[in-house]
Structure formats: C-alpha cells, structure tokens
Amino acid sequence: MKERLEALRTEALQELENVQSPQQLGDLRVKYLGKKGALTEILRGMGGLSAEERPIIGQVANDVRAAIEGVIDAKQEAFQQAETEGRLREETIDVTLPGVRQTAGAIHPLNKVAQEIEDIFTGMGYTIAEGPEVETDFYNFEALNLPKNHPARDMQDSFYVTDDILMRTHTSPVQVRTMKQMNGKPVKVICPGKVYRRDDDDATHSFQFVQVEGLVIDKNIRMSDLKGTLLQFAKQMFGAQTEIRLRPSFFPFTEPSAEVDVTCVKCSGHGCRMCKQTGWLEILGCGMVHPRVLEMGGYDPNEVSGFAFGMGIDRIALLKYGIDDIRHFYTNDIRFLNQFARM
Known part of the structure; x- marks a missing residue:
C-alpha cells in the first residue's frame, strides 16, 4: 500500500505540473482528493492492515495528501493572481482623459406649472x-x-371599464367625495390630477391631460368671491398686469356659469394672431355650485352656497411658455425638455 501511495503522489504531481486552467485544477482536486478520489480508494483498504502498519501507512497518506494539496493551493493562487493582473490591465483608467459631464435634470413643465398653481391656492x-x-x-x-x-355627457365622452365604471373625465368627483367627507362643514379645496376623455388628437387636445379644480362652500359665498379669487390667481400666474373677464356659459354642475378669459400673454391685450385679435385668451370654466350638487354632497342649499372652477394645467402651460402643441408634453423629446432645464 505504501508503494501505491508513493505512485499516486508521483502521478498527481506530474499532472498538476501541466495544469493550464482553473477548471483543470478543480477536476484534478476531485480526481485525487475527492470523496471518490484515488487517495480515498486506497485508504479504504487500511482495514486489512495490522495494528503496527496502520500508523505508518496513515502517516504516508497524510504526507501524500499534504503534498498534493500544497501544489493545488499554489496553482490556485497563481491563477487568481494572473486573473487579477489581467483585469487590472484591461480596466486601467486613464485619469488624463476628459470626464463625462453629467447633465442635470429638470422638473417637467406640467409638473412645474401644477406646483405653481398649488402654491398660489395654498397661499x-x-x-x-x-x-x-x-x-x-x-x-x-x-x-x-x-x-x-x-345630453351634456357627450361633451365628456370617456373610456368605460364597465357600464358603471370609467376613467374620470374631470377631477370634479373629488369635490363630491370631499363634500361627503366634510359632513356639512365649510370646504375650501383644489383637486389636481389626470383626467381622460375620448378626444381628438391634435395640437390643443389629448385623450389624457392634467386638470385642477377648486371648490369653496360656506355661508354667504358670492360670485364676486369667485371673480376675486380667479383674478388673484391670474395675476400671480401670468403677471401683475393681467386682467380677467367672465363670459356667460353653461355647465350642468354650476348655475350661473362662466368662461374665464385672461388678457393675451403675448400682446398684453392689444390683439395678435395668438388671441385672434381679441386681446383675450380663454383659460378655465367656473360658476356657482348648483343647488342639486350641494344636496347630493350633503349640504342644504338654503343655508350655504359655493363656487367651483376648473382648468387644464396643460392649457395654462401652453400659454405660460408659448408652446404651440400640447403633444410636446408627452413625447419625451429631450430637446423640448432641455429648454425648461435652462429656465
């Protein structure tokens, strides 16, 4: 058995000498030192040795194992060192090369305008x-x-999930939910968010856009309160020189109702192509909350009154920044968005 162990040592060291890869090294470790390896096979025969021979053969087996493991460990370390050196050569960084400039992002123009509107009304x-x-x-x-x-539903044709569930066409449902939650208490809220309508896809319309609506309910709320609020908003959004006018209109949820125009942001009301020589640009709709809507929300129209208004944030952004096509907001064109990073 001693001769077999010595022969195994010689054979293993010769094979290890010619190893060319970590994979080969791993295979030889299993071949000679694994659970079913050559050394294990030889040691299984130690049961037939005498008590005097076992310690001698055991020592020889330990020496053989140590010799093979020593060469394997040395080879493995050499392979790892070679791999590290190769990676260092391949991944060397030339610190003299110019750096890559990281461009700063910017708030999307719709989000920027939405934040401005929220700041104005929270103020x-x-x-x-x-x-x-x-x-x-x-x-x-x-x-x-x-x-x-x-018939007024035709103006807000929407995307239906079922006969009773749809993508909201305005943020007015938030006003109703707020009224029900307040249980007859005064209300003063704005409701921003995305809305959806089956609309023509052109320069001024989109099937999805962003809207913000406002609702005030309390005792002795008047149309003059509504006009003063919207005038203050227009001046803060478009400039102190801005004026507004209210034109009679129709909305099922308000009575009386009005469309609100602001002095043209391009010509300051003198008349130009943008305002079609009128000096005015329409920005939103508004009115006094209809008594039936107050009742549906849990309020007594004989005790309280209120006003509501709604505007498309996209339209406000178009006017504020002089953008000619609403679709620019949704195409993710970096050339378009970069303009707002520089503002």
Missing part, C-alpha cells in the same frame, strides 16, 4: 384633495347633476 388657504382616476358613474356624472342619458 390663499386652500387644501389639496385627491381621488381615484377610475371612478363610478355616480361620482363622475350623477352627483354632478348629469343623470344618465343627459
């Missing part, structure tokens, strides 16, 4: 309310004085 004492984008027909239409089959 007037409003709080911000939010609600789900997938709404029920009741909150989106019926609670806003738009019963089923009402």
